[in-house]
Amino acid sequence: MTASISDLLAQLKAPGTFAARLSAPAEDLDIEVTGVGPLRFPISPTVAGKLRGVARPSPFGLREQTLHDPSVRNTWEIAPSRVKIAARRWKPALAAHLRTLQAELGIPEEREIEAVFDKLLLYEEGQFFKPHQDSEKSDEMVATLVVILPSAYSGGALTVEHRGEKKHFRRLANQNTDLSLLAFYADCYHAVSPIKRGVRVALTYRLSLRNHAQGGRPLTPSDLVDRLTDSIREHFAVPVRRRYSQSEPAPPERLVYLLDHEYTQRSLSWSHLKNGDGVRVAALRTAAERLDGECFLALADVHEVWTCEYDDWEEYGGSFGWDDPEDEADETDEYTLGDLLDSDIALHHWLDAQGKPIEGVPGEVSLAELHLTRPSTDLAPFKSDYEGYQGNYGNTVDRWYHRAAFVTWPRDNTFALKAQASPQWAVDELLALPRGDTAALEAKITALLPHWPRTAGAVEGARFFARLIKLSTRIHDPALAREWLSPLGAHRLQNQAMRRDLVTLVDRHGLPWARDLFSDWAERPHWATPPLASLLTDLCEALCASQRPPCEALSRWLLEREAKTARERCVTALTQQEPWLDLDVFAPGSTHLAHVLAAAAAVSTPEILDDLTTSLLDGDQRFPTAFFVQLSQACVASSPAFRAQLAGSRLHRTCVERLDAVLKAPVRAPDDWTLTHPLPCTCADCKVLSRFLHAPDTEHDWPLNKERRLHIHRMIDGAQLPVLHTTRRQGSPYVLQLRKDASLFSRERAYRAHVKATLSALRALHAR
Ligand SMILES: O=C(O)CCC(=O)C(=O)O
Ligand SMILES: [Fe+2]
Numbered sequence: 001m002t003a004s005i006s007d008l009l010a011q012l013k014a015p016g017t018f019a020a021r022l023s024a025p026a027e028d029l030d031i032e033v034t035g036v037g038p039l040r041f042p043i044s045p046t047v048a049g050k051l052r053g054v055a056r057p058s059p060f061g062l063r064e065q066t067l068h069d070p071s072v073r074n075t076w077e078i079a080p081s082r083v084k085i086a087a088r089r090w091k092p093a094l095a096a097h098l099r100t101l102q103a104e105l106g107i108p109e110e111r112e113i114e115a116v117f118d119k120l121l122l123y124e125e126g127q128f129f130k131p132h133q134d135s136e137k138s139d140e141m142v143a144t145l146v147v148i149l150p151s152a153y154s155g156g157a158l159t160v161e162h163r164g165e166k167k168h169f170r171r172l173a174n175q176n177t178d179l180s181l182l183a184f185y186a187d188c189y190h191a192v193s194p195i196k197r198g199v200r201v202a203l204t205y206r207l208s209l210r211n212h213a214q215g216g217r218p219l220t221p222s223d224l225v226d227r228l229t230d231s232i233r234e235h236f237a238v239p240v241r242r243r244y245s246q247s248e249p250a251p252p253e254r255l256v257y258l259l260d261h262e263y264t265q266r267s268l269s270w271s272h273l274k275n276g277d278g279v280r281v282a283a284l285r286t287a288a289e290r291l292d293g294e295c296f297l298a299l300a301d302v303h304e305v306w307t308c309e310y311d312d313w314e315e316y317g318g319s320f321g322w323d324d325p326e327d328e329a330d331e332t333d334e335y336t337l338g339d340l341l342d343s344d345i346a347l348h349h350w351l352d353a354q355g356k357p358i359e360g361v362p363g364e365v366s367l368a369e370l371h372l373t374r375p376s377t378d379l380a381p382f383k384s385d386y387e388g389y390q391g392n393y394g395n396t397v398d399r400w401y402h403r404a405a406f407v408t409w410p411r412d413n414t415f416a417l418k419a420q421a422s423p424q425w426a427v428d429e430l431l432a433l434p435r436g437d438t439a440a441l442e443a444k445i446t447a448l449l450p451h452w453p454r455t456a457g458a459v460e461g462a463r464f465f466a467r468l469i470k471l472s473t474r475i476h477d478p479a480l481a482r483e484w485l486s487p488l489g490a491h492r493l494q495n496q497a498m499r500r501d502l503v504t505l506v507d508r509h510g511l512p513w514a515r516d517l518f519s520d521w522a523e524r525p526h527w528a529t530p531p532l533a534s535l536l537t538d539l540c541e542a543l544c545a546s547q548r549p550p551c552e553a554l555s556r557w558l559l560e561r562e563a564k565t566a567r568e569r570c571v572t573a574l575t576q577q578e579p580w581l582d583l584d585v586f587a588p589g590s591t592h593l594a595h596v597l598a599a600a601a602a603v604s605t606p607e608i609l610d611d612l613t614t615s616l617l618d619g620d621q622r623f624p625t626a627f628f629v630q631l632s633q634a635c636v637a638s639s640p641a642f643r644a645q646l647a648g649s650r651l652h653r654t655c656v657e658r659l660d661a662v663l664k665a666p667v668r669a670p671d672d673w674t675l676t677h678p679l680p681c682t683c684a685d686c687k688v689l690s691r692f693l694h695a696p697d698t699e700h701d702w703p704l705n706k707e708r709r710l711h712i713h714r715m716i717d718g719a720q721l722p723v724l725h726t727t728r729r730q731g732s733p734y735v736l737q738l739r740k741d742a743s744l745f746s747r748e749r750a751y752r753a754h755v756k757a758t759l760s761a762l763r764a765l766h767a768r
Contacts (some may be wrong), residue, residue: 002234005232005257020105029090033084041176052122059073107275114210120202128194128195147181149203151198161189217285229287229290257371258403260276260277294409297406300403308394309338309395361421362421376401462492511550536562539599559603567616570589590633609651663756663759683711686712703735722744
């Protein structure tokens with residue numbers, strides 16, 4: 001059994017810790033503040049008062065901004081321009097202290113630390129600084145140094161937190177005489193608890209790594225690297241099922257290892273990884289390179305959704321309260337996490353092995369790719385959002401974390417990964433391959449298939465699909481060509497070049513292959529896929545013009561298939577409640593039929609018209625007049641070729657008869673309010689409604705309880721009858737008031753006019 005990557009990496013302890021302290025005599029520090037004079041230690045309350053006289057309230061940096069908020073930070077600060085420190089003795093003394101602290105923080109000896117003085121801070125009684133991260137003001141900044149000057153005070157403990165682990169630094173026993181130097185990694189949250197008595201004076205420094213040159217990689221025990229190599233090999237060998245995917249289980253394409261420290265775009269670099277991250281990445285990279293893996297660093301945005309138990313939740317700030325060990329304040333979390341419901345990780349800001357930014361790699365991380373030694377819950381979220389009760393899930397909380405990751409994959413996977421981020425790029429690359437090398441092309445295409453339907457299917461734009469089908473004509477393997485074409489869809493065969501490519505394919509792979517391809521496309525329609533019907537004429541023409549037998553056969557098969565679907569659409573429309581004098585119910589089906597008939601006429605396949613006529617006129621269904629009106633309209637608007645074929649046919653004669661009958665019926669007299677329309681329901685109430693419609697009456701007041709009123713409302717609306725129906729909310733039960741309205745006349749006039757125009761167009765077909 002190979003060990004898990006996380007377990008192996010957990011054995012690599014960080015060289016050093018995230019926060020360290022030392023104490024030192026104060027005599028090497030000669031310090032003078034403009035307007036106050038030289039500071040003598042311990043700093044007296046009088047001098048502290050003078051310092052306050054030249055200080056200003058501190059702002060604090062929150063992410064990219066600088067804010068003034070005394071509830072977060074309540075201290076005085078003095079700018080470096082007012083503070084003069086004699087370099088002669090302090091410089092070598094500070095350098096020596098830094099070497100000690102550097103070793104404790106696990107920063108390799110060969111890296112040189114540079115300290116830049118930032119400011120002088122003064123905390124008086126009650127002043128504090130709540131948990132925060134220091135903004136990393138330069139690319140090289142790795143840590144913060146605080147030098148607490150000798151003075152008498154209590155409270156004012158500094159707490160530093162890293163990945164759930166906290167270190168408390170209380171004042172030194174000899175705080176009156178000695179300096180206290182504290183250094184911690186810049187991504188650590190830290191806070192100063194309120195001063196109880198006295199004053200606390202501190203200098204802060206930014207610590208940067210100087211010699212940028214890639215100092216050798218931290219060494220890793222070679223047996224561990226061997227075992228890690230085995231585990232990585234196994235990671236890329238064992239197939240796993242992908243979440244939400246129907247495709248066959250496959251080995252992960254990448255390995256993503258989440259680092260422990262936080263990094264910003266500026267601070268992420270191979271040479272500046274913070275303590276434990278440095279050794280683990282070195283080990284992973286050495287192992288990955290043995291396997292010819294490509295290696296990257298990236299920033300990782302982690303988002304998790306948890307169920308949670310709610311207890312008195314407050315905004316952020318409450319959950320990371322004072323940690324004054326002298327107070328022994330008990331710590332309570334405001335909510336307790338339950339189950340992880342969902343998580344997603346997005347990688348961005350990629351750096352390659354040389355540290356150069358790269359683009360075009362998919363950001364989304366799958367569970368199968370992921371390894372980590374510390375779960376995100378150990379970290380302080382960058383942001384969290386509490387959601388009240390969420391149905392089945394109860395309360396939930398969303399948390400976001402800023403992490404970073406080491407990523408590696410076998411060099412052979414690079415093409416497939418980049419293709420996921422940009423299918424367009426991949427198609428262009430493949431088209432640029434030397435024409436004759438089918439084996440190389442097919443190997444590359446095979447590597448893309450697992451993600452191809454999803455990634456290529458999401459692309460918008462005709463150019464891409466034109467190139468996709470063009471490339472498919474260079475694939476010899478029929479099954480591969482079919483899978484490659486699956487994201488295309490028949491509705492996208494919009495231009496002649498694409499249809500010519502289709503002809504080439506059908507001619508090469510044969511009719512059964514082509515039928516399967518079109519069936520794939522029909523089975524997996526995009527929700528907004530436009531029907532193929534409007535393209536049918538062009539498609540069949542292109543297929544038949546080739547005079548290749550499989551293409552001609554495909555044209556026929558498509559016509560028959562589309563004729564069948566069109567007829568089914570019309571039959572389905574029959575089952576819907578038919579509105580009074582409505583011309584829309586059969587519109588989609590009739591238009592579809594007309595497209596099929598036009599295509600059949602274009603490629604001289606007259607049997608389609610005969611077959612359809614028989615099935616429409618002699619089938620079990622009786623189509624109402626509205627259907628023939630719609631069909632006639634679609635036919636007269638269709639292609640000249642089809643109109644010529646229709647003229648004098650049985651379908652033509654039937655349409656003429658049915659439309660003629662409409663016009664032969666007597667025109668409604670101006671005072672005739674009777675109305676005949678079949679209702680789909682025969683209940684007692686609907687019979688009453690029908691009687692009222694038939695009758696010359698225009699009004700009917702009908703006491704009815706709620707349920708029955710609702711039924712009648714629905715009947716009238718469903719049939720779009722020219723009857724107003726309102727409820728008079730008086731008495732018991734309320735009264736349903738039915739009123740026939742004048743649209744009875746206007747709608748009928750419009751209908752007759754429409755039928756008349758269509759009929760004369762139908763009759764004109766003979767004249768040609
Ligand atoms: O006063 C201290 O010990 C810490 C000061 C600090 O965190 C800061 O200036 O950002
Ligand atoms: Fe700070």
